[in-house]
Amino acid sequence: MHIHPKITPIYQTSVFKFEDLNELELYFGEPGSRYLYSRNGNPNSDELAEAVTHLEGGAGAVATGSGMAAIFAALLTYCTAGDHVLCAADIYGGSAALLNQELDRLGIGVSYVPFEDLTTNLAAYAQPRTRLLLCETISNPLLRVVDLRAAAEAAHALGLKLVLDNTFASPVLTQPFEYGADLVMHSVTKYLAGHSDVTAGVVVARTPEDAARLRQIGTLFGLTLSPMESWLAVRGIKTLRLRMEAHSRNAQAVAELLAQHPAVQEVFYPGLAQHPQHTLAREQGAGRFGGMVSFRLLDDSTNAVSRFMRASQRFPFAPSLAGVDSSLSYPAGTSHRALTEEQRQELGITAGLVRLSVGIEPVEELLADLHQALEATVV
Template sequence: MKIHPKITPIYQTSVFKFEDLNELELYFGEPGSRYLYSRNGNPNSDELAAAVTQLEGGAGAVATGSGMAAIFAAVMAYCEAGDHVLCAADIYGGSSALLSQELSRLGITVSYVPFADLTTNLPAYAQPRTRLLLCETISNPLLRVIDLRAAANAAHALGLKLVVDNTFATPVLTRPFEHGADLVMHSVTKYLAGHSDVTAGAVVARTPEDAARLRQIGTLFGLTLSPMESWLAVRGLKTLRLRMEAHCRNAQAVAELLVRHPAVGQVFYPGLPGHPQHQLAAVQGAGSFGGMVSFRLADDTTEAVSRFMRASQRFPFAPSLAGVDSSLSYPAGTSHRALTEEQRQELGITAGLVRLSVGIEPAAELLADLQQALDAK
């Protein structure tokens, strides 16, 4: 009896069997025709990679064990010992820690480029062995929006590759390949999986050659994602468009409430007309602005942040983002903790900065909770 499941089963196996040596030779002679060992490939991780490739409009991808593994794979696709990386100063703290603390041990150096110079003054930071520019579509945590086409033009003029972390925007809002990117990576843990129950990453390549290189890196470094996590992530992807619509709608309402509240000193959200990149975000994000909102309390102190956290009931303190349930994070104490106080101040990550991951709950409930938490003394 033949079985034709609508949903791909979970291939929870580390190894696959061969009938004879002829079948083994077919595995090596016809790549992709069979499976040997799940570190090399598994139907579930391949399904996730194919799904993210399709969403981003790329040529191929590798699914990895985390977003950090995805960043590592992206850098290693283009760099070796002695090479140099340019990285946006406004970037996830884990990314900068990987570059500064670990890849430096492998002989790969990094320079950080202020946001204003990413598209207008990149040659000032380049070196003879600079290989790539790494940036985020929407930066973490201050939600600056980079002009991807201008960044791609600036990088390519110097012979560099553009690697874009598209985690905050997702391909629902922005597809960086359409703006000239060479690699696009995601922390699948966040919006793509969407339910705070998966740890995963993915890197998508614009060309088949880069896709093959990524797969080799994933296999040889052991970055490959497990079957169960892959299956869960694929399940989450099925509702990505619906979830992003709700995330964006609720985040817009939250940002507009925060702007009006006297306890809030500054709000960072691309959907607000006063945001410096509002018009760019509207075009590049197809009229939507994402589910992340950051704000600085008027009382720019840790004590004020703690009072707000204790008072809020619908935004628990959880140092991650993008689940269906709302949460908040404290960048100075979590994602950007490894930076010095001077570096945080330079980036605008002050004591009173709070980052909200706005979920898909009824907006009225979220707004009521924020109002009472901000009113609390």
């Protein structure tokens, strides 16, 4: 009986069988021709890697057990002990913690580059053994937009690789390889999977050589993603384009409401005309700006944030993002908690800063909830 499933089955197995030694030799002689052990490769994790490679227009990828594992794999692709990394000062707190606490312990140093210097003064931060520049397409949590082409040119002029975290944008909005990036990573947990039920990451390479290095790192460090998580992520990717349209449309309406509300001091969303990189974001995002919105309350205090959180019914506090259901996060107390108070103030991550992940619910329900929750912050 021949079975031809439309959807790839879940290969929930740790190991694959061989008929004889000839098959074993074929496995080693023809890489990719068959499977041996799921840490080395599994049809489901390979399907996810291939799907994101296609979306990003890359040469190959590795799927990992989390977004943090993806960042780790990306950095090790180019770095060894004694090397140095340049990192945008506006970066996910977990990325900074990995660099500061673990890679530093392994002899890989880091210097942080202010947003304004990423494309105009990068050489001032480089060292003889600097290997790469790490930054985000849209920064977390203040949604600054990097000029990707200028960043690639600045990095390449110094002989550095450009490694981009494209999680906030997704390949539906921006494909960094088109602008000169060398590696592109995602927390698949976020927009790619999209339903808050997967923990996964992926790194895509521009060249076959880097793709092979990524696969080696994934295998030897055991960064492997499970078959079930891979299958769920692939299922999520099938609706990515539809979801990103809805996320972007709803977030635009939310940002416009926040910008007009007297209880809000400042709004951070690239879709607003007053955003400093609005024109750049429109060009790099094909006219769409994503589903993340941050804002600072007029009462810039933890008490005001707590009042807002208690009053909101449609934006529950959940320290992640990009699910179909809306949520909020508090950067000063979660993603950027490891920074000193002085560092947070320097970046603009104050006590009253709230980050919204705008879902795909009926937008009028989200706007009504935000309005009443903002009223609760005024005492």
